[in-house]
Amino acid sequence: MPLKFVLRPNEKVIINGAVIGAGDRPGSFFLYNTANFLRGREVLKEEQIDSIEKKLYFVIQLVYIFPEDATLNLQRFASILDETRQARPDAAKTLGEIERLVEARNYYRALKLCRKMFKSGDGGTGDGGSADGGTGDDDDAPANDRMP
Structure with a gap:
């Protein structure tokens, strides 16, 4: 379909x-x-990065949009993920899920979960969209999105 x-x-x-x-x-x-x-x-533009959560989102976005540079950007992701864990110990569970999604190459869902962190500021429990592929305007999953 x-x-x-x-x-x-x-x-x-x-x-x-x-x-x-x-x-x-x-x-x-x-x-x-x-x-x-x-x-x-x-899409998050580089000049819009004003928080560690947006920095993490941006690097996941680069991995997703530019697969030819994935090796370098995945190294950057690991480094920025460590920074984010230090800055946001309250979001450990969400960051662990983002890491799992990136490792599974499920970048779109990782982006959605990361976006919820900077929308709500509470570790991903806000109402900024569904990480499980809901039907809201912001929740259409791409054709290569893998179900968890």
Whole structure:
């Protein structure tokens, strides 16, 4: 079954490294095969990094979007994960789950869980979306997302 996602007017999406944009109207798209994608509202730009949680999100995003540089970025991930564990001992359980998801190459879900940390500031228990692939606007999983 294909994955359907909707882009808002003028929104962009990165699919397997290619940037695709919607026009002035919302558009529905279907992915019929395995693909890595992030909608524009899910992409964190480097200049937006103002916390350790966002730094962690950014490096996971790099691993996900640029698989050709995964080896280097996974090394960076390990280092930033250690920094985050030191800065956020209250989020040990969430960080352990993020590490497990990254090791399983389930980057999209790791990103969602990490985003919840900087939305809620409480170690991932806020209401910033579902880490289990719920049906909210922000919860569409990419076509290559593996169920836990």
